Amino acid sequence: MAHLLLLLFCLIMYRTYGRAHAFPDHNSYWEQTLTQPYFDNSSRREITTTINQTAQLHCRVRNLGDRAVSWIRKRDLHILTVGILTYTNDQRFQALHPDGSDEWTLTIRKAQFRDSGIYECQVSTEPKISQAFRLNVVVSKAKILGNPELFIKSGSDINLTCIVLQTPTPPSFIYWFKGNQVINYSQRGGISVVTEKQTRTSRLLISRALPSDSGNYTCAPSSSDAASITVHVLNGEKPAAMQHGNENLAVETLTKFNKLLFILITLIFAVVR
The missing domain is CATH 2.60.40.10 (Immunoglobulins)
Structure with a gap:
């Protein structure tokens, strides 16, 4: 009986030890996976605005945690904003983020043709994740x-x-x-x-x-x-433009007729000779 109790105790300890240590990273892996930042794809990815108007690119990031959101201009890889701080001398660019929201908005005031192109919303995960937005600036x-x-x-x-x-x-x-x-x-x-x-x-x-x-x-x-x-x-009279057009047509027709007449006379003289 004592041996049976000892065996049962060892079995319980083994199972308890095995569950706690056999897969030490299993739970943390799934916790990290489920809490990783990801993009909300409901945002419009292509925006068109007219010149000198304000353009806004809306990036929504879920489960951001303690990571930072940056806006990058794709053509020259220039960092425009990190968080709500602006990292460019062009003060037309600004990042907006209402407290408690998942939205990080890049605002471009008085948009110009040169502002057209691809912009990336980046999250400082490892490795980084990003979402591209296209801005078109047109003349209406x-x-x-x-x-x-x-x-x-x-x-x-x-x-x-x-x-x-x-x-x-x-x-x-x-x-x-x-x-x-x-x-x-x-x-x-x-x-x-x-x-x-x-x-x-x-x-x-x-x-x-x-x-x-x-x-x-x-x-x-x-x-x-x-x-x-x-x-x-x-008041019933013909427009001057129309009159000039008719006169030009008449002169052109007369010129062509005179050329044909000259050619015809030349041919007659050639035959007579």
Whole structure:
């Protein structure tokens, strides 16, 4: 009986010893693996902004612990920020991190063409982990559909359509100018503007146009280059440009006829001889 109790005691000690020491790193390995930092892939990885606007790249890191987050410019491997500290003389760059959040945001104020490219959000693990973001800086432009000049008869409608190109967000406003003055709806009746921000489109309609409505019209969206068109309202006469075009065509036709006539006469004289 004593031997049996001793054997049972040894078996219990062996099992207890084995569980505690047979795999000494097993639990710590899984604990470290489960608590390693990792990126939240819900962030947008490609951002487009217009020149002179503020661009923001949002990097979300889970389980950061005591590690540091850095932003690196890929083209020259320049360290821009570490934590919330800026490591570049270009003070347009700044890192933002709300307390208690998992988000580390690289902010670039007054973005320029040269700022376009790849930026990396790096975490100081061993080895380092990183996530790449692409920034595109573009020029947003307005465009008035049609030719740069519009010729219409008096009494017809002026109908202009302006679209805003290469803008990541809808414009907050689109103004129409005649010359240097914003078009005033109270100046005369028959003027209407319909702006659709989501489609980035604005339409100007002036009904029963008069010669006094002739002039330079400009579509000027917020944060975009403006576009202009010259409108000619005519009292039945042909535009000077059209007249010059017809005259040039007539001169060109007459010149070609004279050349053919000269060749024909030369051939006749050659046959007679």
